[in-house]
Amino acid sequence: MKLDRRAFMGTSAAVAAALAAPMVRAAGHGKPRVVVVGGGAGGATAARYIAKDSKGAVDVTLIEPTRTYYTCFFSNLYLGGFKEIEDIGHSYGTLAASGVNVVHDWAVGVDRGAKTVSLAGGATLGYDKLILSPGIDFVDGAVQGWDLSAQNAMPHAYKAGSQTELLKAQLMAMPEGGTFAMVAPPNPYRCPPGPYERISMIAHFLKANNPTAKIIVADPKPKFSKMALFQEGWADHYDGMIDWIGEEFGGGDVSVDPGAMTVTISGEETKVDVCNVIPAMKAGRIADIAGVTDGKWAPVNAADMSTKADPDVYVLGDASQQGDMPKSGFSANSQAKVCANAVRGALTGSKVFPARFSNTCWSLIDTNDGVKVGATYEATPEKIAKVDGFISKTGESSDVRKATYEESEGWYAGITEDMFG
Amino acid sequence: MxxxxxxxxxxxxxxxxxxxxxxxxxxxxxxxxxxxxxxxxxxxxxxxxxxxxxxxxxxxxxxxxxxxxxxxxxxxxxxxxxxxxxxxxxxxxxxxxxxxxxxxxxxxxxxxxxxxxxxxxxxxxxxxxxxxxxxxxxxxxxxxxxxxxxSEADPTADAEDHDLSPEILALTGDPEYGEYLSGECTTCHQAGGEDRGIPSIVQWPEDVFVIAMHAYKNKTRAHPVMQMVAGRLSDEEIAALAAYFAGQELE
Known part of the structure; x- marks a missing residue:
């Protein structure tokens, strides 16, 4: 079934803008069409930039099932009590008003031969360029005893929203002196410092509300992002509360029983009150359905984020396998702008500038104790390659840490405005 | 009163x-x-x-x-x-x-x-x-x-304390290239000109922008993110960004 594209126009303003815009002809039909799947840091940014910069010359449709987007970044600050859930929720109304056709539906099929995307609601959309920014899904069987049916007993809270609220509710309901367990993921995964910022925020919450509670982290990795900074912070702020069990102490040998609420690490079973299971990750399923993945992720060309499998299909953010950039919202936003520039150039003949990427990840350890790590990147024929980088130092003054936290608040305001307008 | x-x-x-x-x-x-x-x-x-x-x-x-x-x-x-x-x-x-x-x-x-x-x-x-x-x-x-x-008074006179060569200051930036490059800035610096923890750079005068960015580039201004970002910008790229932000209209 082919649906009239105008039926998808988000607002009458978008219709007016689209009708008033000059027509640019693509092969075989009217305006060139871009379909973007996934409205997060990658997809929302790409859709907005293409619509904004082409001034209506490109028809941009964004497919995103949720009506409110909760950012994964800063969701740990909600767990810690520094943000309300509303603070990290964003409507797609601003994107619709800026000329993006926002369709709230699931993309369930991609026919790369016919260049169409099919939706769960039954519609089929044609595209000239397809941008997939589906984020992550979890690898089946990654943590013994856990699957998605157990996500209420043992939340992952690694896609922000109801899962994050559930984890917060469980945290608040923990008995006095109870045990919080986290099963940390293996590399590569979304937001390398994320699990450890989360541990910090949970410790912050428990220190104030349940100070005799304990935190156990089972980690399959020998080391992790900003490790020295987090460990210094944990010793300074939450001494004795956090037990991090890394690879060498059997942190990778873990199974859970969501019914009995137990976690078994290296043969030793522990009864826990809350268990946050963050399983191994892979590209969001639509990338697999589209046939552009190789193993868990979708390999892409660094110059424009087009997939190795198909020059008209692009993959952004966490789902892509691109080289040196971490899987982060900042990275996805950075990649989206490179992709948008290339896609617009291919469809309208606008000037295409060389790819350049950057990333910074801020983490909050305790009140006004922020740290950051970042790098710049360039496109090489092989991959996105790191150029230069920096990381906060251990032993920094409290003024520097406070300024770093305030900077992260500024960044949040900046990137969400960049994504949604 | x-x-x-x-x-x-x-x-x-x-x-x-x-x-x-x-x-x-x-x-x-x-x-x-x-x-x-x-x-x-x-x-x-x-x-x-x-x-x-x-x-x-x-x-x-x-x-x-x-x-x-x-x-x-x-x-x-x-x-x-x-x-x-x-x-x-x-x-x-x-x-x-x-x-x-x-x-x-x-x-x-x-x-x-x-x-x-x-x-x-x-x-x-x-x-x-x-x-x-x-x-x-x-x-x-x-x-x-x-x-x-x-009407008789001159507009603000030009004079600044900096070591930047006149050639660099005289570069004419390409605002279109600047707009593309600005994507790297607007992830943090709000495009709407608000200042929440990270300063606004919208409508900065071009010369002030160029002087500041070169100061980050040669590390006389202290900030690790900005030193890193400015560090790989060429003189032309800084001029392009300056031209873009100076001419940016607030929404």
Whole structure:
């Protein structure tokens, strides 16, 4: 079934803008069409930039099932009590008003031969360029005893929203002196410092509300992002509360029983009150359905984020396998702008500038104790390659840490405005 | 007669330093109508001192808002009232409480802007010498009390303290390239010009932008993210960004 594209126009303003815009002809039909799947840091940014910069010359449709987007970044600050859930929720109304056709539906099929995307609601959309920014899904069987049916007993809270609220509710309901367990993921995964910022925020919450509670982290990795900074912070702020069990102490040998609420690490079973299971990750399923993945992720060309499998299909953010950039919202936003520039150039003949990427990840350890790590990147024929980088130092003054936290608040305001307008 | 609101007074009166300000303001307000004429200093010296202000504030013929609002007709103006300029909420609150710009209020503000509006976007450390402030105001006053003078006055003169070569400053940036490059900036610096933890860079004068970015590039300005970002920008790329941001319209 082919649906009239105008039926998808988000607002009458978008219709007016689209009708008033000059027509640019693509092969075989009217305006060139871009379909973007996934409205997060990658997809929302790409859709907005293409619509904004082409001034209506490109028809941009964004497919995103949720009506409110909760950012994964800063969701740990909600767990810690520094943000309300509303603070990290964003409507797609601003994107619709800026000329993006926002369709709230699931993309369930991609026919790369016919260049169409099919939706769960039954519609089929044609595209000239397809941008997939589906984020992550979890690898089946990654943590013994856990699957998605157990996500209420043992939340992952690694896609922000109801899962994050559930984890917060469980945290608040923990008995006095109870045990919080986290099963940390293996590399590569979304937001390398994320699990450890989360541990910090949970410790912050428990220190104030349940100070005799304990935190156990089972980690399959020998080391992790900003490790020295987090460990210094944990010793300074939450001494004795956090037990991090890394690879060498059997942190990778873990199974859970969501019914009995137990976690078994290296043969030793522990009864826990809350268990946050963050399983191994892979590209969001639509990338697999589209046939552009190789193993868990979708390999892409660094110059424009087009997939190795198909020059008209692009993959952004966490789902892509691109080289040196971490899987982060900042990275996805950075990649989206490179992709948008290339896609617009291919469809309208606008000037295409060389790819350049950057990333910074801020983490909050305790009140006004922020740290950051970042790098710049360039496109090489092989991959996105790191150029230069920096990381906060251990032993920094409290003024520097406070300024770093305030900077992260500024960044949040900046990137969400960049994504949604 | 301008006055600060009671609320403002109670907020200002939290410590001794601020108490001193309140006392000074109250005294000054009482005398303000007679003080205007006598308190003006040396406008020539004021013109020299104005170099500290000119990177953000234009004054004189055709002066437009830059990082800060233009300063024509400043005297007697209600605070936060220049059309088209986006003020901090903090200064807008002061204006709602009745703050107007006269010699007395300007003395307090220029001495330390955050004493008068704690959240002001005016990032200025303050001019501590009362005589310097009086001289500066004598200069500013030329653009207020007699509108006829404004057309004869030069726009803000050019002079800056920096080591940048004239060739770099003379580069003409490509705003289209700048717009593309700006994507790297707007992940953190809000495109709408708001300042929440990270300063606004919208509508920065080109020369100030170029000087600042080169200072990050050669690491004389301290900030690891900015040193890293500026570190790989070529002279042409910095010029392109400067051209783009200087010409950016606020939505």
């Amino acid at each position: 301008s006055k600060l609101s009671l609320h403002t007074f109670s907020r200002l009166a939290v410590d001794l330093m601020r108490w001193r300000l309140v006392v000074a303001l109250t005294g000054a307000f009482a005398a303000s109508t007679i003080a205007h004429a006598e308190n003006l200093g040396d406008a020539e010296n004021g013109k020299r001192l104005y170099q500290e202000c000119r990177s953000c504030h234009a004054i004189g013929r055709n002066a437009k808002n830059k990082v800060g609002p233009h300063l024509n007709n400043l005297f007697g103006r209600k605070a936060a009232s220049v059309e088209g300029f986006r003020y901090s909420k903090s200064l807008e609150r002061q204006a709602a409480g009745g703050l107007e710009w006269h010699i007395d209020t300007l003395h307090a503000f220029i001495e330390n802007p955050t004493q008068v509006a704690s959240g002001t976007r005016m990032r200025y450390r303050g001019m501590k010498d009362p005589q310097d402030r009086a001289d500066l105001m004598a200069y500013l006053r030329q653009f207020s009390d007699s509108p006829a003078n404004i």
